[in-house]
Amino acid sequence: MLRATVLALGGLCCAGAALGLLLGAGGGMLGLLAFGLLILGGTLFERRYHRNLTAPPGPGWERTQEVFQDPSSGELLEVWYNPITGQRRYVSRK
Template sequence: MMVAAVLVLYVLVSAAVIFGVFLFTAWMRQRRLQGPSKVPPGFKRTEEIYYDPTTGVRQRVWYNEATGERFYQREEK
């Protein structure tokens, strides 16, 4: 009887951990796809618009003249 209770507890804890990992990875994926919303300091707005072919998302391109780095900010239509 005691072994069955331990086995049930083990299964419940394992399921809770798996569910927690699933929620965490889904949250991280969503966060990564959205990207940062604030433009970093030193970037200037360009007139360039980028359409991501895989997601169809429209993004404004910002450019840092000092580093040559580009920043893509999601734009609503």
């Protein structure tokens, strides 16, 4: 829902800027166009949310005590942490 709203906002910015340029509003519309393109590009090419793993991630990762239920799938997930990079991975608890 939020993603669709942000995409709509970016599209409206781009459409408004294009209309303004066509009607002769001048270079002020270029900033709005750049803003709209930035919103669209950032949203469309964002790094997608991690996939849940089925096995521990490997060397260098430590299992934490955190366990939670994934709201979208309902499965229990364990949290693994890499102290070097600060990354977290979520592994299905079997």
